[in-house]
Amino acid sequence: MRPEKCILLIDDESQNNDLENIQRNLISEIDVSFSQIEVLNSEHIDNNANFDIEKFKSNLFDFMKREHYDLVLVDYDYGAYVEISGLDVIDIIREEYKSIDIVLYSADQKKVISDVVGDDLSKCTTEDIVRDINKLLNYKISKISRRDAYVSDVVHMLRDDLSPSPNRVLCKFLKDNSSRRFSSCYPKLKDKTFGELAEILEKDNDGRAHEWLKAVIEQTMAYLVEVNE
Numbered sequence: 135m136r137p138e139k140c141i142l143l144i145d146d147e148s149q150n151n152d153l154e155n156i157q158r159n160l161i162s163e164i165d166v167s168f169s170q171i172e173v174l175n176s177e178h179i180d181n182n183a184n185f186d187i188e189k190f191k192s193n194l195f196d197f198m199k200r201e202h203y204d205l206v207l208v209d210y211d212y213g214a215y216v217e218i219s220g221l222d223v224i225d226i227i228r229e230e231y232k233s234i235d236i237v238l239y240s241a242d243q244k245k246v247i248s249d250v251v252g253d254d255l256s257k258c259t260t261e262d263i264v265r266d267i268n269k270l271l272n273y274k275i276s277k278i279s280r281r282d283a284y285v286s287d288v289v290h291m292l293r294d295d296l297s298p299s300p301n302r303v304l305c306k307f308l309k310d311n312s313s314r315r316f317s318s319c320y321p322k323l324k325d326k327t328f329g330e331l332a333e334i335l336e337k338d339n340d341g342r343a344h345e346w347l348k349a350v351i352e353q354t355m356a357y358l359v360e361v362n363e
Contacts, residue, residue: 141168145209202305210240232338235276239284308332320349
C-alpha cells in the first residue's frame with residue numbers, strides 16, 4: 135500500500151494546477167490529496183467588502199479540524215487589500231498547531247527578508263539581526279521557497295518522508311471515525327470524541343495528549359501480550 139499525504143494550501147488565488155502537478159510527480163510513490171483556502175474568498179469578506187481576519191481564522195481552523203494535514207503551504211503576499219502576510223497566517227496556525235510542517239513560499243524572497251529584518255541591513259546592529267532571525271526561527275517553518283520552485287521543493291520533501299508516522303496513522307484513523315467516543319484506559323479524556331482526540335494530538339499543546347497516548351500504547355501492548363500467550 136502506498137503512503138498517503140494530505141496538503142493544505144493557503145493563497146489569495148487558486149493553485150490547483152501546482153497541486154495537481156505535485157500529485158502527478160508522486161503518483162507512483164504516494165497518494166497525495168489536498169485542500170485549498172483562498173484568502174480572498176467571499177467567506178472572508180465582511181459587509182463593507184473588507185477582509186475579515188476572524189472569518190478567515192474560523193474557516194482555517196474548520197479545515198484543520200476536518201482533516202489531518204501532513205504539510206501546510208503558505209503564500210507570503212496576498213496583495214494590497216489584505217493586511218496580513220504569510221507570517222501572520224503561520225502565527226495563527228501556531229496558536230493551535232505547534233508541530234505541523236509548514237512551507238512558506240514567495241515570488242519575492244527579498245521582501246520576506248526585508249519585512250523581517252528591515253530594508254537596510256547596514257543600519258541594523260548584530261543584536262537586531264540576531265533578534266529578528268530568532269523571531270523567524272520561532273515560526274518553525276520547514277522551508278522557505280521561491281514561488282516558481284515550491285512545487286519541486288514539496289515533491290522532494292514528501293519523497294524524502296515516505297514512511298507514515300505512527301502519529302499520522304493514529305490521527306487519520308481518529309478523524310475517519312470522528313463521531314465515536316473514547317471510554318477506556320484514560321479517565322481524563324473519557325467521553326471525548328475521536329475527532330476531539332485527534333485535535334488534541336495534532337495541537338501538541340495539552341499535556342493530557344502524551345499521557346493518553348502512553349495509556350493507549352500500554353493497553354495495546356497488554357492486548358498483544360495476552361493474545362500471543
